[in-house]
Amino acid sequence: MAAELTLELIAHGPQQAAILPIAAHVQKYTDRFIYTDRIDETSVPIAYYESDPLYSWRNIQLLDRTHLISANTFDFVAPKDSWTEVTSTSFTSMYKEVAVTHKTIIDRKGRQRPVFFRHDLPADTVEANIHVVKNGVQKDIEGGYLADVENDVIYTNYRNSYNHDNGSYRVYFITSIDSSGNSTHQLLSSEPVAREASWEDVDLTTGKLKEEVPLFSRSKSSSGYTFYMNIAQTYYIRPLEESLIKPEMPAGVDPEDPWNIRFMAGEFATYVNGRFRRYWLPEYQSQPYQPYYPYIYSPYRKMFWVNRNILRATRNHLAIDPTANMHLTIFIYDEDDVLKNLYTTDVGLDGVRYSDTGADNAVYYESDKITSWDNSRGFVALGIEVDPNWNFYATYYYKAKDYEFTGRSLNPLQDKSVLNYMWVYYMVPDADNNDKAIHLLSVDRSGIIASTTQVMGRTYPNHTLFNTDGTANADTVIGMKYRSAVDTNTFTNKYTAQWDNAYGYYILAEVLVMDTGIKEESFIVDVRRDGATFTKDGFVEAVEANPRILQSEHGYGDLGQEVPDSGSYVIHYPVSLLETYGGNLTRNQTERLLKEYLPVYTFPLLNQDYPLSLVEGISTTVEQVDFKVSWEGPKYSYSIYKKESAGAEWVFLKSIPAKSGADAGAFPNEGPIWISEVDTDVQSGSIYYYTIRIQEGLIEYPGSDTLSVKVA
Numbered sequence: 178m179a180a181e182l183t184l185e186l187i188a189h190g191p192q193q194a195a196i197l198p199i200a201a202h203v204q205k206y207t208d209r210f211i212y213t214d215r216i217d218e219t220s221v222p223i224a225y226y227e228s229d230p231l232y233s234w235r236n237i238q239l240l241d242r243t244h245l246i247s248a249n250t251f252d253f254v255a256p257k258d259s260w261t262e263v264t265s266t267s268f269t270s271m272y273k274e275v276a277v278t279h280k281t282i283i284d285r286k287g288r289q290r291p292v293f294f295r296h297d298l299p300a301d302t303v304e305a306n307i308h309v310v311k312n313g314v315q316k317d318i319e320g321g322y323l324a325d326v327e328n329d330v331i332y333t334n335y336r337n338s339y340n341h342d343n344g345s346y347r348v349y350f351i352t353s354i355d356s357s358g359n360s361t362h363q364l365l366s367s368e369p370v371a372r373e374a375s376w377e378d379v380d381l382t383t384g385k386l387k388e389e390v391p392l393f394s395r396s397k398s399s400s401g402y403t404f405y406m407n408i409a410q411t412y413y414i415r416p417l418e419e420s421l422i423k424p425e426m427p428a429g430v431d432p433e434d435p436w437n438i439r440f441m442a443g444e445f446a447t448y449v450n451g452r453f454r455r456y457w458l459p460e461y462q463s464q465p466y467q468p469y470y471p472y473i474y475s476p477y478r479k480m481f482w483v484n485r486n487i488l489r490a491t492r493n494h495l496a497i498d499p500t501a502n503m504h505l506t507i508f509i510y511d512e513d514d515v516l517k518n519l520y521t522t523d524v525g526l527d528g529v530r531y532s533d534t535g536a537d538n539a540v541y542y543e544s545d546k547i548t549s550w551d552n553s554r555g556f557v558a559l560g561i562e563v564d565p566n567w568n569f570y571a572t573y574y575y576k577a578k579d580y581e582f583t584g585r586s587l588n589p590l591q592d593k594s595v596l597n598y599m600w601v602y603y604m605v606p607d608a609d610n611n612d613k614a615i616h617l618l619s620v621d622r623s624g625i626i627a628s629t630t631q632v633m634g635r636t637y638p639n640h641t642l643f644n645t646d647g648t649a650n651a652d653t654v655i656g657m658k659y660r661s662a663v664d665t666n667t668f669t670n671k672y673t674a675q676w677d678n679a680y681g682y683y684i685l686a687e688v689l690v691m692d693t694g695i696k697e698e699s700f701i702v703d704v705r706r707d708g709a710t711f712t713k714d715g716f717v718e719a720v721e722a723n724p725r726i727l728q729s730e731h732g733y734g735d736l737g738q739e740v741p742d743s744g745s746y747v748i749h750y751p752v753s754l755l756e757t758y759g760g761n762l763t764r765n766q767t768e769r770l771l772k773e774y775l776p777v778y779t780f781p782l783l784n785q786d787y788p789l790s791l792v793e794g795i796s797t798t799v800e801q802v803d804f805k806v807s808w809e810g811p812k813y814s815y816s817i818y819k820k821e822s823a824g825a826e827w828v829f830l831k832s833i834p835a836k837s838g839a840d841a842g843a844f845p846n847e848g849p850i851w852i853s854e855v856d857t858d859v860q861s862g863s864i865y866y867y868t869i870r871i872q873e874g875l876i877e878y879p880g881s882d883t884l885s886v887k888v889a
Contacts, residue, residue: 231432234341236691237587239438241424242684245675248447249421249456249683260291260415268412271401272420273444274578277371278413279391280332282323291413292323292332294367298353302326305353307335307365312345313484336367337554339481339489346483348556363549364487364558369417374407401446419443419578422456424602424686428491428581430479435586438602438688439492439579440615449674449681454606456683460613461580471577472496472503480507480569485562488569490555496574497522497550497557503574505547505557510568517567520546520559552576584630585617587690598627600688601659603673606681609635615685616640618668620659626668629654637680752787752878759876787878788813790869791849796889800861804884805851806869811835816870816877817854827868827880830856859888 247253248271261268276293284290298305305324308317322333331351339346349365371391380387385407392407406412418441425439444457467474480488488507497505499522509518519531519542527544531537548560563569582602587595598619608614616631631654633639640654660669672680727733754760754767762770768783775781794804806815814835818827833852859865864887868880 231588231590233427233430233434233436233588236589237426237436237438238689238691239424239426240687242686243421243423245673246447246449246456246683248445249423249443251418251421258290260413262411262413264411266406266409267403268414269398269400269403270414270416271445271447272416273395273402274417274420275404276369276415276417277391277393277404277406278332278369279408279410280323280370281413282321282332285320290334291415292334293370293413293415294333294336295370296331296333296351296363296365296367298326298329298331298351299355299361300329301355301357302329302353303356305331305351307331307333308350308352309335310346310348310350310484312347318349332370333365333367335365337365337551337556339483339554339556341481346487348483348487364551364556366549366551367553371406371412378407420445422458422604422683422685424688425579426491427587428475428478429588430491432588432590434479434588435583435591436588436690437581437583437586438600438686439581440602440685442578442580449606449683450676450678452681454681456604456606456614457608458580458604458614459608459610460615461577464577464580466577467574472574473577474572474574476572477508477570478572480557480571482563482565482567482569483556485565486559488557488559488563488571490557490571490573490575492575492579493553493555494576494578495550495552495555496576497552498574499523505550505571505573506542507547507557507559508570508572509563510570511564512566514568516540518546519543522547580615582615582617587688589690589692595690596692597621599659600690601684602686602688603682603684605631605634605637606683607636612636618654618659624659624661626654626657626659747782747784749784749786752785753876755785758787758878759874785879788871788873789878790815790871790881792867792869792881792884793851794867794884794886796859796886799889800857800859802856802859802865802867802886802888803853804856804867804886805853806833807849808836808852809871812873814872815852816872818868818870818880819856820866821863823866830867832872861888863888 243249278291278293281289281291303326305326306317307322308315310316318335321335322331324331333349335349337346337348339348351361351363351365353361353363355361371393374392374394378387378392379385388408391412393404395402395404421441421443422445423441423443425441427434427436427438429435429437440458442458442461444455446453446455448454462470464473466472475492478491480490483489495505496503504521504523506519506521506523508516509520511517516531516537517540519540521527521542521544523542524544526542529542531540531542546559546561548558550557557571585595585600586592587600589596598621601618601620603616603618604614605616606614612634616629618626619628621627629640631637631640633645638652639645639650640652642650642653642655644650654668654672657671658664658667661667669684670676671678672682674681674683748771750767750771752758754762755764756762771783772781788809790809791807792804794802796802806817812835815833817830817833819830820827831854833854836852856865856867864885867884867886868882870880871878
């Protein structure tokens with residue numbers, strides 16, 4: 178008998194997850210795969226539809242504009258295979274972050290080449306070599322490094338790399354053997370050969386820097402920085418990427434994280450628009466350092482799965498150092514977000530229960546699973562295989578080489594308006610120590626600047642709408658075009674580098690937040706029969722179960738809901754939805770639910786529907802007002818409110834009980850059925866105002882239009 182598989186897709190069912198391995202042992206092949214004809218009318222026989230979850234590195238499109246100033250491009254700063262050679266105890270550089278080395282190797286072409294990075298080997302190493310794992314394939318490396326086993330160090334220019342977009346990677350490992358024959362397998366952790374000296378490197382007897390390893394100190398100079406070496410010998414110098422000012426994707430990637438664009442905290446000085454200008458980030462110094470500068474504690478961040486044994490953080494320059502009590506802890510969750518494992522570098526936590534309550538009470542810290550790490554590139558090697566379908570998070574310290582712009586999170590779940598603008602990050606030159614150099618513009622779809630973060634600084638003007646005293650600001654850029662091919666009255670022309678102006682602002686990045694919740698950019702598996710669709714009776718219930726259907730080809734069609742060209746349209750909803758009028762929702766909750774599945778480019782106008790009476794009146798008798806109220810049905814009563822001036826509070830006058838049609842007047846009748854009333858508590862010559870509020874049970878609805886009457 179042939180095996181069959183019956184599949185039913187239930188739109189309103191709970192989320193289901195399944196791992197389909199590439200290879201699996203089965204007892205019998207599936208002979209046929211059919212879609213059953215027995216479909217409940219409220220089921221949804223459509224294609225499987227899934228939008229990718231929000232993910233900052235996928236939803237954010239970042240255009241790096243820093244090439245506009247050549248002094249801030251790496252090809253200009255440090256062209257490939259270039260370096261500077263000096264034989265001195267000091268040298269100057271226009272860049273703050275440089276790699277300094279005194280070690281060289283002979284490459285495959287017989288040329289002498291400096292090696293700028295080092296990896297510290299375990300003590301008593303007698304042999305060491307490097308091999309590389311590239312996209313799952315391991316390969317031994319025969320050259321490109323220098324093993325100095327006498328000093329337990331290996332020198333190389335190799336560095337680990339990972340491409341998040343396509344998942345490709347190149348990871349280097351160091352295998353070393355000590356004199357007892359014990360072997361160690363570690364991730365390559367490359368740090369510059371010469372490092373900046375700290376107070377721990379000062380010889381307390383002589384007051385000078387120690388000379389066991391190359392060290393340097395640096396001081397600011399008019400042309401950049403002057404570096405002072407502790408040993409006189411030949412040095413090779415090359416600027417590092419961290420010496421530049423470059424935009425970086427957010428460290429937060431999940432929907433729950435803030436999506437803050439980061440910038441390398443480099444520094445450079447160069448001629449721009451006819452003046453020598455310094456570009457730097459004074460705000461970098463004001464970050465929340467912990468336990469001390471330049472370290473910051475990152476409490477809970479996503480980690481990328483590289484391969485079955487390696488994870489990578491969302492940032493470089495980790496500061497994992499168990500000897501300094503700066504630990505790494507990795508949280509591993511399964512597909513259902515259930516905590517499965519806790520790995521840490523803190524041996525003091527080994528075997529400690531994570532929680533005394535809940536499902537997490539069966540999870541214990543394990544300190545032997547993290548085997549090695551590469552701080553400079555953010556890689557972590559595990560001594561156990563991990564599933565790519567699991568979720569990985571980590572807490573760690575990192576050495577801040579960048580600045581996180583926290584003035585605006587680009588996460589659309591935290592602020593939907595980010596989808597409506599292009600976000601332009603720029604910096605002002607020669608910023609004061611107490612100012613911020615980086616500012617942000619929002620540019621609408623027509624290219625007009627809608628907002629700016631640049632208020633008055635010590636070295637730059639205010640560009641917001643108003644001055645601090647509330648007067649209109651003549652220097653505002655709000656309402657100005659961001660850029661134009663024909664108009665010269667634009668932000669780029671009047672203020673930015675490469676144009677003839679006195680400001681020299683530097684455009685760093687243009688950023689768009691992309692909406693991936695559309696069919697063309699979503700994952701679709703079509704398992705329908707030809708012509709399969711909803712039953713007429715089940716359509717409403719199916720849409721209530723899965724509102725996305727309304728915007729599909731089964732609802733409004735492939736093109737979605739039609740709206741006016743202006744992008745504005747009106748939505749009416751009953752006021753009885755609101756908790757004030759007997760419902761369960763607040764006004765904000767109602768509006769959020771009504772707008773949730775609308776295209777982002779539309780502007781909905783929300784109107785409340787509720788029963789409303791007409792009211793008419795006149796005064797032809799002295800000290801008497803005759804007015805009438807339209808009858809709206811037998812289930813309603815009517816409350817009459819009155820006030821003696823337009824700005825006064827309404828005062829309850831009287832109540833009209835519910836009436837049948839016959840009690841209300843001639844019934845049936847063309848036009849409104851009126852209930853007549855008289856107010857004699859009035860004075861001649863005065864004006865009185867009336868409104869009618871319909872009441873249904875204990876719920877009193879909003880009032881009618883206001884009637885004003887001058888008493889005879």
